Amino acid sequence: MKAVLFEQFRETPKVVTLPDPTPLPHGVVLRVAATGVCRSDWHGWMGHDGDITLPHVPGHELAGVVEAVGRDVTRWKVGDAVTVPFICGCGDCGECRAGHQQVCLHQQQPGFTHWGSFADYVAIHQADLNLVALPHGMDFATAASLGCRFATSFRAVIDQGRVSAGQWLAVHGCGGVGLSAVMIAAAAGANVIGVDLDPAKLALARDFGAVAVVDGREADIPGAIRDITRGGAHVSLDALGHPVTMTNSILCLRPRGKHIQVGLMLGEHAAPAIPMPRIVGQEIEILGSHGMQAHRYGAMLDMVASGRLDPARLVGDRIALADAPAALMAMDRFRSVGATVITRF
Template identity: 45%
Template sequence: MRAAVLEGFNQPLIVKEVDDPTLTPDGVIIKLEATGLCRSDWHGWAGHMSAIQSFPRILGHEMSGIVEEVGKNIRNFKKGDRVLVPFNHSDGICPHCVAGHHNICDNLSLVGFHFNGGFASHIHIPEADRNLVRLPDNIDFLDASAMGCRFMTAYHGIITQGNVRPGEWVAVYGTGGVGLSAIQIAAAAGANVIAVDIADEKLEFAKEVGAVAVINSKKEKAPQIVREVTKGGANLSIDALGIQETCLNSVLSLKKRGRHVQIGLSSTPNGGLLQLPINFILATEVQIIGSVGMPLPEYPAMLQMVENGRLSPGKLVTKKISLDEINIALEDMNNYAGVGVTVINQF
């Protein structure tokens, strides 16, 4: 099969023929139809993901496709099934999984980081009965490509961890793929969304997917403007980028007893160690909430919203590329260039 292979951090991926994946009794092999290029892939490429311990590695963790082979122990899937692949895989038996929190499994395994991912024409998914999601027939593969990571990450962060309510004000810092997803989801939930970024073209696109107001934080003090627009501060604020400025400004944008949800992974050394305004947090009783991935029980509700048209992840896709163009796309991400979501649909 063809794949884009990482042979060293910060090096161009090598697109070449590699061995086909080997089927295991509890696994399936999927012919991929669409794979998103996510900022987490960039983090992996740049060496920020401790899960990558050896080379070569095939990155890619946002994918959808068609089941081509099934292992002898598989019960929930058959050849020809349309599926999407959650990026966080669980063991199904740890206390967190039993409680329904598969996204923080004690033995969590990440597609494309712990094992080979979706920058390839085919992928093998181990323990597939509990780590695959059937894709409804009326949801396009392009729509599905982002739902294995960015879109589902935003959904869990906004709906579950953020506990958004209709009429609330939501500030979203960063309008990359996960930030745009958060904007669309919060707007669909009936919230009023303010998008914050430093690029006017990205902010214009944010308005197209649901933002009622935008702030260019390169030109204005974002927390101050958020407070003015909302008449006191946001109920919920999202850091979708993970850098010092966006995390701090997100917290400072909140009204009393507001909620900050950290969705963006930090590339800061020492485990993403950032500074926070502790006295402000104490005096206003704001909450600091972490959010990672999404547990399997939340997928049906998200997919139902996509089926009935309330959510349209495909609207975030602005560029479709071939596998051979992947290094150009990575370089764009390295420079924070481009608007919306890039998807590989030619392998």
């Protein structure tokens, strides 16, 4: 198969020919039809993720068609169109048995714990637990964008933030995760404020349902949000993953508000200073949000089917596998608008 491979962290990846994968007894092999290029992939390429063993094939946002099925798989057959959460549960640990596969104690992540989807084929573990059937008519590029950014935002807004109609939600960083959160929260009836440095992304945030936007170059972003909301946001998301956006997210909240950390904070940002006096004095909640379980996709896909959510609008550039190395290395520059998806192999 053709695949994007890097043999050392921070060195330019190459498109090479590698052996095709074979399914484990409980797994499947998918023919990749589309796969997103995500900043998490960039973190992996930089060496920020300790699970990666070199040489490595990145890629964790994917959709495709079942190509081969392990002998113990009962729910899937060759030819099924599917997607998969970027976190695959083991099915046996206490968290999986409780339905919390997104924090599985023995989780597998394509593109991190094993070779990923920047390739013609990718192996997926525990297929009966982790695969999600694609709704009829959903294109593969849209489906690929669900696996990390959109599904992660859905869980952050709906399950962790428990955002309700009439509440104020601030979204710090209007890339793929942030714009997904804007759309989902607006569909839930929240008043959404988008924050970003890029005017084009702020314009998209308005298009996706934000009632207000704040230019990230403002000197006092938390103050601007408190003014708009007349006291602070009920819920605020750091969709980027940076000490500045994290701090702004916490400081823009009203008393007893919720900060949801969605963006990864790795490498030099792994241990940021947190404004603890405000957290204690105003009883601020801090919650993480890490992907979403396969069994929760139904609620999200129902909203897509009803027309309340339109993840297809989040798909930006569609590129070829040959363009993936350059796109991956450029992810820290935040120049893309919407999700960049590899659709040509």
